[in-house]
Amino acid sequence: MLSKDVAKTLRSRLSQSVQRLWLVCLCISPLAQATDIPLVLTDNSGIYQQFARLISQRTALPTETLLLNQATHEIRQRPIVVAIGTRACEELARHTQSPTRLICTFLPSQAFQHLIDHPQKADTDIERAIDAVFLDQPIQRQVALARLLVPQAKYLGTLYGESSQIYQTEIEEYAQQYGFLTLSDFLREEGNPVQTLTPLLERSQVFLALPDSTLFNRTVTKWLLYISLRNRVPLIGFSESYVDAGALIGVYSTPEQQAQQVAETLSAIRQGRSPVQAFPQYFTLKVNSNTERTLRMRLPSLDQLSQALLQEEMR
């Protein structure tokens, strides 16, 4: 037992030392003011740093970038705090108090939903207390895109995992609205993705990929790309790398577009807006021209598709 305790203490100290080393390496402005808006990063990966820089560039308000473990009591009491990434959102939601306004960004809506479903503070109504800008696209946008891609398609396919299951009701509603019949299945962690996907893709005329857990995405994405291509089913991906890997088209928001929306949220909060959880307002479409050729499709131009989607959303 003693040796276990010693090992645990050593491990903890080593972990702290490593974190301190990172702190030293981080370029933090020495002139940070107590009124600056803290942009709190989940970790020090380049993507979070870059996103924080983009927010700073797009807002007129003073900001300060720091890591989650640097978010001291004083930081958490500032009037507005921005949490970048799921873990930063979870931690800060637990430790910020009214009247501090917390904006969670750079996280999927399911992660936020989980936070709501499993609140760490019994007396907090998170939905009413926190602003959020999600990474994932609104379901309507995705289903509308499916309809624009394949106007004559009857069957829209989707595969749900434990996390993406929450989209099911909304997808079925919008699928009906856009004249689709849905084909879907549910894949558990112990399920066989090939056995599940193959019959689904053999009958689908267009397929919607949904973000789920990392494990789900890592395994399912590969097979989804292969089997959809083999069955010549247009696949709609949720990230740029999905398109690069072989999806016909992707609808996603770039970090620049996300940062713009966060900057606008900051302005709105300053003007007294109540908390809002929002899907991305700005989005990008990207087509994989190799896949387009393989599927022998001729898609409308991306501008036409974007305009059509915006019109759909304004209806």
Place this chain on the structure above:
Amino acid sequence: MRFFVFLPLCVSCILVSSLQAQPARHLPDEQAFLADIPQITSATRFTQTLTDAPVSVTVIDRAMISASGAQNLPDLFRLVPGFQVFHVNTNKYGVTYHGMSDDFPNRLEVMIDGRSVYMPLISAPDWTSLGLHLEDIERIEVIRGSNTATHGSNAFMGAINIITRIPAAEPRAALVYTQGSLGTQEGHARLTQLTPHGHYRLSMTHHTNEGSQRYQDSAQRNYLNLAASFTPTLSDQIDLNLGIDRGHKEIGSFKKADSIAVRQDYEADFQHLRWQHYLDTHNKLVISAYRNSLNLKEAAPTVYDFANFLGFTNPNSVQLAYAKSTAELNPGLRFSGENGYTRQQDLQVTYDYDQSNIQHSSGVGIRHDLGRSDTLFQNGHISATRYRAFNNFQMDLTPEWVLNLGALYEKQASAADAKSFRSALNYHASIDTTLRLGYSYSERLPSLAEQYGNASIFLPGPTGPIIYDQISIENPDLKAENIRSLELGITKEFNRIPGYLDLKVFSEKVNDSISSFWIYTDDMEDQRVRNNQNIGNLQNTGSELQLRLQPTDKLWLSLAYSYTRARHEKWATGKINKDGNINYFNRPPHAPRHTFGGLVNWSPLHNLNLSLAHYYMDHVFWQEGDRKRPYNRTDVRLSKQWDLSADQTLEAALTVQNIANKTYQEFYDLHDFERRTFLQLKLKYH
């Protein structure tokens, strides 16, 4: 040195164990949206972007494979900076990095999906019995620089990992027919099918060619491979590869116009099973087991061959009886010497850890090599068991700084051990510019053939057999050779035009190099016997450049250039005279000073493709071969595709190699590479 090997191993283990205290997450987070497509895995065993890798890496993708017009696998490595490729015979090739080679380049690891195909019997891969068609390949990752810290001894100068196509990503069926120069005819068929658990692919090839006009060094091959991929659960992936390759080729040492090619029959097969299991989002266990076997068979010389060898041009019955006795005394004697059976069995367990700013791969492995050859190992069958432990670690210190550490320890049972380590620091100076400083120390254990090669020719004597010619003797005390490498690299990605430039300058010094050495003996033939010793010392300095550009959707190019200044004090062969004095046969250069490989591809229409490749190699002296003059070679390829129906496409491709028809030689002075033309038809069912 032991300290430096184990330090990175210990540090990374401690760091990883401390960081793994965090609970595993099964919930979605932003990583689902941020995950990049895997780029390379061969440098460290875990997935990295090119700019985070600790060494220079070149990726040859399917587009390059098709556009190059290559008719065999080694030809592709002409497009890699610092690599040299040569036809020893029409159907026997050598691939080496930074020269220093004979007809069996022995300092480069070659793998297929992580399975080593380095054959300890010949201390090199046998490129014509791999059971692999160019159509089977998805991409090739080439590690330019010592990679023993990841892949062990054989990756002394670098490593090649050939990654095969995933069955599910292929058309349902394809038929490929090729006809062309050297009397080449090849038929290839591939079929993919879906099973309840995953996909499998069957690939079959029949190939014949008549060889060069002067030597008729022909070949015939029949091979078949099966690849199957199963994903029984979200956490498990099982890959199975089986293959068999049978045939024959004519090989020889073509130093003279009247040199003859001898027929070598071969039988090769392999089995490779790989299981990946995700313990959770960040932790993965990989178990890999494989077996390779290769049987090279050259027919024994006849009694008349022995009589001729003994100088009996028109042997009488007494002379024939003597020749027969000589044949009985030398059952393993063959003209080529490449005769025997070898088998490798390998088992490896790897544990991978991957978090946003830390990646880590560690594991243990055991390998059993067997060599059985009356020709090469006259003292009996040889086998060796090697154990290894390794660790590779990448940490993003800050968004700008990336640290890579790696170490590997190998121990051959009751023989030498080898320790290797590598460190590299990558600095992302901007979003498109990365600087890399890398240092490695690597050791290579000798192969079975290098350590235990033992052959003599006996004659019947009045009181028993007497040694006529002692060809080679074993050296059980042979140690590992070592290399110290330092490289500084810069990678610049272009924004306006997609593409990147990779430039590196390097310095590498090889010590205790395992070198073939003549020592004095009192045999009847030449009073010398070949023996491998740790005596070579050589140094390479230079620079390498790789440029990939895609100016438009229809045009892309890939250029590879290398400048190598090769110096040596003692090189591959030397001689210890009767009086004990040593003479070294230092015949420079052991590496060409300039090499170039360029490929431009243009697709004016979606179904029309035109590509142009050019290769240049400077002066070089290949051991066992000849001093080669510089050569230029230009290849062109034109292909057109037709959609026959909704599910069928037909492609016709015409390739002309050495279009200028300036006949040149790659290894032997008299073995020509003249203009060659090939027509290929490919029918695909989607």
